[in-house]
Amino acid sequence: MSAPLVELIEILARRKAIRLPPGWSSAAPKVAVDAGPEALGEVLAALDWEAPQPLRKRPRAHEFPALIYAPDTGWGLAEQWRDEKEIRVLTSSGIQHVEWIQEIPVYEVPFPKSYAPQPTESSRQIFWSSLLRRKRMLTEATIATVVINIIALLTSLYSMQIYDRVIPRSGFDTLWVLTVGMLFALVIDFVIRNARAHMVDREAAAIDSEVSEHFFSRMQSVRLDSRPPGIGTMAGQLKGLEQIRSMMASTTMFLLADLPFAFLFMAVMWSIGGAVTFVPAILFPLSLGMAFLFSRLIRGDSAKAQVSSNRKNGLLVETLDAAETLKANLGSWHMLASWNRLIDDVHDHEQKVRRWSTLASSLFSLLQQVGYVGIVAWGAYRISQGEMTMGGLIACTILSSRINGPLVASLPNLIVQWSYTRAALDALDNILKLPSDHTADQARLRPEAIAPQLRLENVQFAHAGARFQVEVPNLEIRPGEHIGLIGPVGSGKSSLLRLLAGLYATQRGHVLLDGTDITQIAEDDLRRHVCYVPQDYRLIKGTLRDNLSLGISTPSDSELMTAAQRTGLSELIKQHPKGLDLPIAEGGSGMSGGQKMLVALTRALLLKPCLLLLDEPTASLDHEAEARVLRALLENLPAESTLVLVTHKIQLLSLVGRVLFLNNGRIVLDGPTQGVLEKLRNPGAAS
Numbered sequence: 001m002s003a004p005l006v007e008l009i010e011i012l013a014r015r016k017a018i019r020l021p022p023g024w025s026s027a028a029p030k031v032a033v034d035a036g037p038e039a040l041g042e043v044l045a046a047l048d049w050e051a052p053q054p055l056r057k058r059p060r061a062h063e064f065p066a067l068i069y070a071p072d073t074g075w076g077l078a079e080q081w082r083d084e085k086e087i088r089v090l091t092s093s094g095i096q097h098v099e100w101i102q103e104i105p106v107y108e109v110p111f112p113k114s115y116a117p118q119p120t121e122s123s124r125q126i127f128w129s130s131l132l133r134r135k136r137m138l139t140e141a142t143i144a145t146v147v148i149n150i151i152a153l154l155t156s157l158y159s160m161q162i163y164d165r166v167i168p169r170s171g172f173d174t175l176w177v178l179t180v181g182m183l184f185a186l187v188i189d190f191v192i193r194n195a196r197a198h199m200v201d202r203e204a205a206a207i208d209s210e211v212s213e214h215f216f217s218r219m220q221s222v223r224l225d226s227r228p229p230g231i232g233t234m235a236g237q238l239k240g241l242e243q244i245r246s247m248m249a250s251t252t253m254f255l256l257a258d259l260p261f262a263f264l265f266m267a268v269m270w271s272i273g274g275a276v277t278f279v280p281a282i283l284f285p286l287s288l289g290m291a292f293l294f295s296r297l298i299r300g301d302s303a304k305a306q307v308s309s310n311r312k313n314g315l316l317v318e319t320l321d322a323a324e325t326l327k328a329n330l331g332s333w334h335m336l337a338s339w340n341r342l343i344d345d346v347h348d349h350e351q352k353v354r355r356w357s358t359l360a361s362s363l364f365s366l367l368q369q370v371g372y373v374g375i376v377a378w379g380a381y382r383i384s385q386g387e388m389t390m391g392g393l394i395a396c397t398i399l400s401s402r403i404n405g406p407l408v409a410s411l412p413n414l415i416v417q418w419s420y421t422r423a424a425l426d427a428l429d430n431i432l433k434l435p436s437d438h439t440a441d442q443a444r445l446r447p448e449a450i451a452p453q454l455r456l457e458n459v460q461f462a463h464a465g466a467r468f469q470v471e472v473p474n475l476e477i478r479p480g481e482h483i484g485l486i487g488p489v490g491s492g493k494s495s496l497l498r499l500l501a502g503l504y505a506t507q508r509g510h511v512l513l514d515g516t517d518i519t520q521i522a523e524d525d526l527r528r529h530v531c532y533v534p535q536d537y538r539l540i541k542g543t544l545r546d547n548l549s550l551g552i553s554t555p556s557d558s559e560l561m562t563a564a565q566r567t568g569l570s571e572l573i574k575q576h577p578k579g580l581d582l583p584i585a586e587g588g589s590g591m592s593g594g595q596k597m598l599v600a601l602t603r604a605l606l607l608k609p610c611l612l613l614l615d616e617p618t619a620s621l622d623h624e625a626e627a628r629v630l631r632a633l634l635e636n637l638p639a640e641s642t643l644v645l646v647t648h649k650i651q652l653l654s655l656v657g658r659v660l661f662l663n664n665g666r667i668v669l670d671g672p673t674q675g676v677l678e679k680l681r682n683p684g685a686a687s
Contacts, residue, residue, distance in 0.1 A: 005035065005043055005075050008067060009109060011090070012077060015065050015446075018111050021133075021210055037069040037105050050110040059087075059106050067107045070098045078106055095448065123428035126214060127244065130207045137203045144196040149261040149402075151189045153268060156398035158182045160272065163391030212241055219431055225463065225504040226435045234431065235313060241428070244421050265399045273388050273396040279374040280403045283367050294360045295415045298353050302419035305349035306427065312342040321587075357416050368401075375400050435505070446522050450529045451514040452479045452610040452642035454500060458509035461499055462665075470495050470665040472509075479610075482634075482643040484653045484673065487662035493646045494535065494615050496662065500644060501532035501613050513611070527551060531609035535616040535646075537600040539588030544573065545580040548603050555606055563605040566632035568625055569598040593620035601629050605636055612637065615646045630655060653677065 006025045013020050028043050040052050055063060059078065068078040068089055073096050076089035086097045098104070131138070158178055166175045215238060227234070262284060269277040319326065319335050326332050379393035388396075454477040462469030470492040477483060477500075485493050498504040499511055502518040511518045518526065528551075539547050548563075549555050560580060564570040572595060576582045588596045597620050604612060612633070618626040634655060637643065645656060653659060659676040661669035669676045 005039055005067075008075055008077050009043070012065055012067060012109055013111060015077075016111070020111075021130075035075070039075070040067060040069075040107055040109075044109070049112060053108040053110060055106045055108065058100070063106075063108070067109060068098065069105050069107075073098060123425045123432060126211055127207070127425075130210050134203050134207070137199060141196055141200060144192045147192055148189055148196075149264070151185045152402050153265065153399070154182065154185055156268075156395040156402075159398055160389070160391035160395035163394050164389045165391075208241065215241060215428060215431065218436065221436045222431070222434045223436065223503075223505055224498065225461070235317060238428075238431070239310075239313065241424070244424055262403045265403050269396050269399050272392045272399075273375075273379060273382065276375050276378045276382065276388075276393075276396055279371055279378065280400050283371045284403055287364060287367055290360070290363065291415055294356055295419060298356050298415060298419045299422065301349045301352040301356075302416070303423040303426065305346055305353060306420060306423035308342055308345040308349060310427065312339070312346060315339055315342060353416060353419070360415060371400055372397060445516060445520050446525050447514070447516065450521075450525075450610060452529075452640065453477065453514050454611070454642070455512040455515075456499075456509065457512065459499065459506050459511060460508040461495060461504060461506050463495070469507075470499065472496070472667060475660075475667065475670075477642060477644070479642055480640050481658060482656040483645065484656040484659045485644060485646045485662065486648070486653070486659060487668075491662040492665040493662055495665075497532070497613050497615050497644065497646055500611075501530055502526055503532065528607070529609055530611045530613070531604045531607050532613045533597075533600045533604055533615065533617055535619065537588075537596050539584050539591065539596055539599060541586045542584055543578075543580065544582040544584060544599070547584055547599055548580075548606065550603065552603070552606055559606060560602075563602045566605060566636065567598050567602045567629045569595075569602045572598070594622070594625065597621060598625070598629065601633065605632065608636070608638060608641075610638065610641050612641060612643050614644070616648070617645070618647075618649065618652065626652075650677070 006028050010020060010025070024047070027046050027048070029046050044050070044052055052067075055066065059066065059081075061080070064078060064080050066078050067075065068087065069075055070089070073089060073091055076091040076096065076098070078098075079088045079090055082088045082097050085099055087100050089096045089098045161178055162175065165171060166178070219234070219238060266277050266281055266284075269280070315335070315338055319339075322331075326335060375396055376393070379388060379396060382388045383390060383393060454475075456472045456475040458474075459472040460469055485497065487493050495504065499506060502511070502513075502521075505519060513521065513526075513530070540550070545560065548560055557580065561570060561573070564573055573579050573582065584591070588599075597617060601617060604614075618630065621629065630652070634643075643656070645652065647653070653673050656673055658671065659669070659673045660667050661676055661680065669679055
């Protein structure tokens with residue numbers, strides 16, 4: 001039986017380096033695994049995609065991968081030709097080989113063009129692309145804005161008719177007709193404004209969910225060797241999403257849509273009052289020019305305030321994370337001084353922003369009042385000359401309030417909001433500029449099996465500001481080898497181990513796993529075969545079960561308990577009333593270093609990797625626990641698995657048959673364990 005059809009479409013998109021948005025399959029019907037060939041068309045129709053394109057002829061190499069339906073296996077993913085007659089097909093039961101005949105349908109899925117990977121990427125493009133995918137919302141909001149402005153125009157015309165026709169003639173029948181019509185229009189205006197606000201709030205939340213997922217995923221994919229030193233500061237940059245969403249959902253954004261109607265209102269004013277239109281015609285562009293000037297003045301301080309705020313967030317995270325160290329070493333006063341300096345920086349820049357904002361608000365309010373006085377004064381003069389009516393003057397003042405009213409009154413707030421939003425977008429761009437483990441437009445290899453054979457060719461790597469770099473001209477690790485990695489503190493052992501795990505990218509040279517550059521292997525496939533256990537293993541908030549099954553496909557309780565008994569973690573499980581559902585705090589707070597390491601090594605047993613990389617795995621364990629857990633690992637690893645062990649404990653080297661001695665980032669000694677240890681006993685052997 002095949003995998004569910006929606007899941008196959010997602011796998012196909014991943015193989016074609018097409019990024020599907022979050023929730024893309026929510027509208028797709030639940031298709032049974034044994035659904036017929038017509039099911040694909042039903043699914044795509046429900047997604048509002050184009051109909052599937054059947055391949056009429058024998059599929060050619062460039063047309064793979066594609067979806068295929070075979071009566072015996074159901075739906076599957078056709079990967080390539082196995083030979084002249086059979087196609088290799090991926091199904092939920094594994095790889096199948098389907099004999100191809102003309103009657104077996106093979107389909108191309110027409111993914112929407114908007115899902116294709118973009119050649120360039122910036123935070124602005126990500127938000128705009130998400131917004132433009134909601135064309136229906138934009139269209140409806142535009143129509144609502146047009147109706148609202150037409151009703152505003154009717155309000156001025158209503159006033160003019162009342163003053164010019166109803167009052168002089170006592171035409172109360174006309175008054176009631178006009179009033180009832182105007183009240184009906186105002187009710188419509190009320191309904192439309194609320195519907196528009198609700199619609200935009202809903203879509204802004206959807207955009208926020210979609211974009212937040214993208215940035216959170218992008219932040220997680222930042223290469224470990226390229227991560228900025230301040231994790232809290234990086235988290236503060238991600239918080240800028242809240243400011244952007246606030247800007248998008250703000251009612252002031254609708255005022256930009258009102259901008260074109262200002263010219264319509266001026267045209268109507270000209271038809272009613274003639275030359276009085278020159279007053280708003282002069283003040284309106286003057287207000288926009290001043291808004292642009294103030295935005296330039298505010299931009300620098302708002303950006304600095306944003307940076308200081310992110311640094312403040314970083315300091316807060318660091319203080320909470322290092323609370324034990326700070327208390328034990330009298331570091332609280334130092335952190336408090338740093339906090340106060342950052343607070344002063346934030347306040348200094350924000351006060352400058354508020355000062356300009358207050359000045360802008362007062363100035364724009366003055367311009368509104370000057371505009372009103374100017375229209376009334378000029379209008380009175382024109383009325384005395386019989387060039388316009390009293391009703392016309394009232395209508396002109398109402399229209400003027402729509403031109404220089406809501407938009408100009410909201411400009412100060414809009415300027416400040418946009419300044420902070422721009423700074424938040426720039427901060428998000430900094431995250432996007434960081435090197436990533438993988439890119440959306442890079443198709444990764446998915447080998448059916450990976451042999452734990454490593455080869456390093458002319459590898460060079462160095463941390464920023466390091467006094468030396470890891471240099472490995474040539475190194476080969478064969479399947480089934482158990483290797484110890486030793487050397488002085490800071491000699492590059494952990495960096496080399498991370499290079500072998502594919503967590504660090506080489507600055508020169510290649511790390512080959514089973515003959516393939518490790519950076520070319522799909523990450524999910526790589527992590528199933530390569531298990532890396534760091535020296536400082538951190539747990540995630542959740543339960544013990546969550547931490548043990550992290551990245552492993554739903555292991556059963558019996559499997560979890562069997563592995564826990566082998567490592568000794570079962571004692572912790574038995575002692576707690578919740579057992580496997582024992583709650584874990586952030587970072588594993590409350591658990592000892594040894595308990596955290598037992599969790600990590602138990603998970604390694606469950607994963608059964610072909611390549612196991614351990615960085616000081618027993619540093620926090622007692623002698624008995626150390627012997628038990630290492631024996632369990634060695635006895636339960638597949639015979640062909642490769643083990644690389646970083647350690648400072650000479651007694652652990654009895655578990656390995658080969659030792660590499662590092663000094664200043666270079667492999668000084670490489671050979672059988674006893675031979676290397678004999679050379680190290682001679683002080684000049686490792687020089």
